[in-house]
Amino acid sequence: MLLTRAPRGTRDILPPEAEKWRRIEEKARELCRLYRYGEIRTPLFEHTELFSRSVGEETDIVSKEMYTFEDRGKRRLTLRPESTASVVRAYLEHNLNAAPQPVKLYYIGPMFRYDRPQAGRYRQFHQFGVEAFGSQSPALDAEIIHLADQLYRQLGLPDVALEVNSVGCRRCRPPYREKLQGFFREKLESLCPDCRQRHGTNPLRILDCKEETCRSHFREVPTLGDNLCPECGSHFAALQEGLKNLNLPYRVNPFLVRGLDYYTKTVFEFISPRLGAQSSLGGGGRYDDLVEVCGGPPTPGSGFAVGLERILLALEEEGLSKEEEAPEVYVASIDAGALPRVDLLLRDLRAKKVSCERDFLGRSLKAQLKQAGRSRARLTVLLGGDEFREGKALLKDMATGEQDTVSLDSIIDAVLDNLDREV
RNA sequence: GUGGGUGUAGCUCAGUCAGGUUAGAGCGCCAGGUUGUGGCCCUGGAGGCCGUGGGUUCAAGUCCCAUCACUCACCCCA
Incomplete structure (x- = not known):
């Protein structure tokens, strides 16, 4: 097993x-x-x-x-x-x-x-x-x-x-079925083994056969349409x-x-x-x-x-590709001190219907960015360091690489704005 | 139920024909390339009872048998 x-x-x-x-x-x-x-x-x-x-x-x-x-x-x-x-x-x-x-x-x-x-x-x-x-x-x-x-x-x-x-x-259908059986009765010898079987049980199925020997009779066979x-x-x-x-x-x-x-x-x-x-x-x-x-x-x-x-x-x-859906936002932490705030941001973004992800394996900042890029997230928010102490966060556009400093109070609005969502 | 093809790393496959030291590659994964930043590049690492069981042999991923699985086709259907 x-x-x-x-x-x-x-x-x-x-x-x-x-x-x-x-x-x-x-x-x-x-x-x-x-x-x-x-x-x-x-x-x-x-x-x-x-x-x-x-x-x-x-x-x-x-x-x-x-x-x-x-x-x-x-x-x-x-x-x-x-x-x-x-x-x-x-x-x-x-x-x-x-x-x-x-x-x-x-x-x-x-x-x-x-x-x-x-x-x-x-x-x-x-x-x-x-x-x-x-x-x-x-x-x-x-x-x-x-x-x-x-x-x-x-x-x-x-x-x-x-x-x-x-x-x-x-x-x-029953009369046609009999007619069909009659038609093939004298030709049984030339039918494939499967069709010889079908002749008795379900003669209509003979019409489905792909064997050339059986198909050769199809030109003269009585069809359903005519009956x-x-x-x-x-x-x-x-x-x-x-x-x-x-x-x-x-x-x-x-x-x-x-x-x-x-x-x-x-x-x-x-x-x-x-x-x-x-x-x-x-x-x-x-x-x-x-x-x-x-x-x-x-x-x-x-x-x-x-x-x-x-x-x-x-x-x-047809060559239709299957692509996994990308998150809209990846939230990275510059240092562990910011992690509680990361979870709050995720909660608030999700409340606004924004799909977002964080790291759960204690990855370095560099590795987190790598994950964000790989997941094809559109935006990454970075929390931690000096900005965090000043009540600010970094908002990075993953396609262009551009990055703004945004106050934590308005980070949700800034994300929604960057995603072209209604604020 | 019948016949053909194939089983080696997460994936795609070399290695099997001519048995012989620690079983390989590419991709993927993880880490690093000095201060807190992805994609390209470089380096390193993890990961394999070579489908399973038996046999032959000093020695089997490699030869033989069986078995299981996958796959394509027949039958039939979606």
Whole structure:
């Protein structure tokens, strides 16, 4: 057991990096305020069955990636691998179906999946997501996509690409599924081992395969788009109208099939060219049957989630630097006699919302100045010596090196003045 | 779950192929370069069971085996 190492697939986020996280989270929150999504905070673990039922028994997430445990009361619990299921549960638990619809919610927080870690993939990772319940309108899907698009753009990732598709509903998908199985039945020999497996369990996934042998059939394969029922067809058409209306560039990817079972009609994904193998920055779609599956009244829903680690990764490729925030003022002592006054000055500066720092290691004046310079403080106040006995202090501008003598009575005002703050 | 790459100082890495005295560099950190002043420069210092365990050998950072971790990819996803 390595006590000095975080568990596999997890990591610490230290101050300079946490700064970048805050920026992303604040942007997400700001957008949610503008688009009128309210924050919801749900537990990090839920009853195991909530996920297996909603995400789908056959999915990779449920079949091999969940952190499941039994608590002391013999309950089967699972650390959430995604958040849509939890939000649906909360929507029902608190009777939000009685509130004016649609109910629009967002969340930010950690998720857990037992995967082999690799670039942009962790066992504890973080998602920002939104969910909207109670409307079937394709305009709502378009709004969600627009919100996501704005997040990327405003964070400085203009080259993300949007792909959309429709996976139909419980009326048109089963017949299509059979049609697809029929199409591949006589070609089983030429499919990769994985796809031969998929043919039985989840034939739609074959469309996701990257093997050339499998892809070679894709030119003639019947697509979802050609097999949607009239309702799903017009819904998909309306979504595309909505995206055009909002001037959102997109590409219809007839092979876009998402890994969670609950999606109906709209599915979409944002791809970044700068991400390596895990090129998906975020995605989502509509889930009109999910609330019912979880034991509620028939209620349509639509949502989106994005991985914060993925955004960070993409921004890093962008070459965005992370800089630790500098203090505004460093207070140095010329001799130990001034130390009590140093602490009072720090207290008073902080009361005026000025960030300031002092030495705690008994450093020499020279070393204190060195620290001040290294921390990139804008100003340094020096207390001690003859000036201190005369009720004065030295105020030094670290950029120019210029230094004034200021009376201790007016030192706060002088600092504020030099920082261009209101006195 | 499968495959490849990598583990030497806080960080980035030499040294491993041809085993052989006290294991190195740059950056970072700490101190000093005479009165009470940072950045540049100079000098000095601290800091390493060479990932861990076993084996081969007179001798292992170096060769062999195992194991753990990190990393990239597959699967899948965020």
